[in-house]
Amino acid sequence: MRSKEEANDYRYFPDPDLLPVEITDELREQVKADLPELPAVKKQRFIEQYGQDNEAATILTSSRQLADFYEAVVKESNCEAKLCSNWVSGNFIGALNKANLEITESPISSERLAGLLKRIADNTISGKIAKQVFDALWESDLSADDIIDQQGLKQITDSGAIEAIIDKIIADNPGQVQQYLSGKDKLFGFFVGQVMKQTQGKANPGEVNKMLKGKLV
Secondary structure (H helix, E strand, O other), rough: OOOOOOOOHHHOOOOOOOOOOOOOHHHHHHHHOOOOOHHHHHHHHHHHHHHHHHHHHHHOOHHHHHHHHHHHHHHOOOHHHHHHHHHHHHHHHHHHHHOOOOOOOOOHHHHHHHHHHHHHOOOOOOHHHHHHHHHHHHHHHOHHHHHHHHHHOOEEOOOOOOHHHHHHHHHOOOOHHHHHHHHOHHHHHHHHHHHHOOOOEEHHHHHHHHHHHHHHH
């Protein structure tokens, strides 16, 4: 068989009915401007704009809907981007997976989640109580503020009230105090736990730690 080397050997010829297509630089720029933000570009932007590490940025940009949800939470809560990403990629996605739901079927909107994060940021509730509020958000259409008020979940920030509880715990546990002062530092967690138990987890953890360190000397 003879070999075919040129277009004419294959009997190729131009179609006279097809007009030539000229792609101008202006058209290229217009098409580029109309394109949505590509995943790789969005991921890099999340790293630079929100300070996310590679792993977090990968998760948050795994779908356009999730990325949009995250950015809405950041905007609506005005909280630190890291706090928002922790909750979106952790508790929120975990709840969706457990319920076998898509993000478009989520019972919690970005606005309601943002409301919860605001109360963490302003120390109205602790991180531990926030998980309880999140579960209530998932099961109802109430706002975080409504749930906190109805269930009496506001964090105790009154230093006088916390100090009174700490003084009583120290007085009631002289043995543990002596052991702690003797070098058993791990007992510090015992005192923290007792305070949180007495306050049903509502005491401000930072305030508790600060006061205990000042008194256990």
